[in-house]
Amino acid sequence: MDYDLWWLLAVPLVFGAGWLVARADGRAARTRADALPAAYLRGLNFLLDEQHEQAIDEFVDIVRLEPENVALHFALGKLFRDRGETDRAIRVHQNLIGRSDLDPEQRVKALHELGQDYLKAGLIDRADETFQRLGGSTYSERALRQRLQIAQTVRDWQLAIELAGQLQQEQGADRASEIAHCHCELAQAALEQAASQPGEREQHLAQARAAIDAARSADAAHPRSWLLRGQLGELESDPAAALAAWQTMVQVGPAYLALVAREFVAAHEKLDRVAEALAQLETIAAQHPSVDLFGAILDARAKRDGASAALEWGSGALLAAPSILGYDRLNELRLATELSESERNECEFTRTLLRAQVRRLSxxxxxxxxxxxxxxxxxxxxxxxxxxxxxxxxxxxxxx
Ligand SMILES: [Zn+2]
Incomplete structure (x- = not known):
């Protein structure tokens, strides 16, 4: 049974109270109240047996007999939603909200449930509107978190930044790295646009720079803004600026160098500092083994020293730290060299043999x-x- 439905176990107490009152009220009421706990227990048993459809049937019957029982309406609405019957869940919660006998706390709870129904139904705008109506209520924080989730799902990063900032301010929760990520998403989109739309390149680069600066202000200890700052430097044909940013990234998160290992080598090549790049990549690879670092080193060595020297280095490195992915990279480089027909066949055969493994391990x-x-x-x-x-x-x- 769904964890959230365990509170249904408390519903018999509501019935119990109703039942006692009914007993005091006379025989006719007792007949009706006697029937309710039995139907409720049948429903609960179905729920425990994961027979949701039968549970719903029982609860629908009880709700018909006891329309004023708000707790059951909530239980039924949630059951419908969990079953994917969002239309029925929405109807249940809308009916609840429309009732005049609902107390304010139950009303905000029903609104919160309705927001979740809309979300599950994919009616994002309506979900967001409903959650907005919960501002200032006891569901305010939950609604804000859900709005933040929606903003991120629809990639409205500007709104996500605002909402995360509001959550941080109101609840004192640390959202610094999340806010930095949202700025980074804006920066990444601007960098992609700068690369794909040469006519508006300067404008997009300026947007990227502003977003990266904002990300760094939010959380300077996160590697992502430094990684993007390096990519901005690359796009601006400023390899020294790119390397300066990536060096800071290495300080805060050395393993992330694997994500830009080839660009890191390329920027060093432009400055005629390949030996420096190789020395640093090898030092980091020793502490944070990564096929991306291995591949970047292998290719840089092949370019500088020739393929056979690089293959010799690669074989030695793999003997010290065996890796299927590394071996595949080695074979890739081997195939780019002069090989006899039998050597080539063997190399291609090995790559074919390992293809599925390589895909899985990558x-x-x-x-x-x-x-x-x-x-x-x-x-x-x-x-x-x-x-x-x-x-x-x-x-x-x-x-x-
Ligand atoms: Zn996950």
């Missing part, structure tokens, strides 16, 4: 809900948590 994984994805996410698409992905592939996560 995925990123949410540390909270386990959602796996081919690309890295700052906010999990499965559970909506921020920072629940480590910048590591499954193979590295499994190795611990």
């Amino acid at each position: 995925r990123y994984q949410c540390g909270h809900c386990g959602f796996k994805a081919r690309r890295f996410y700052w906010q999990c698409p499965g559970c909506n948590r921020w920072d629940s992905y480590a910048p590591l592939r499954s193979e590295e996560l499994e190795r611990g």
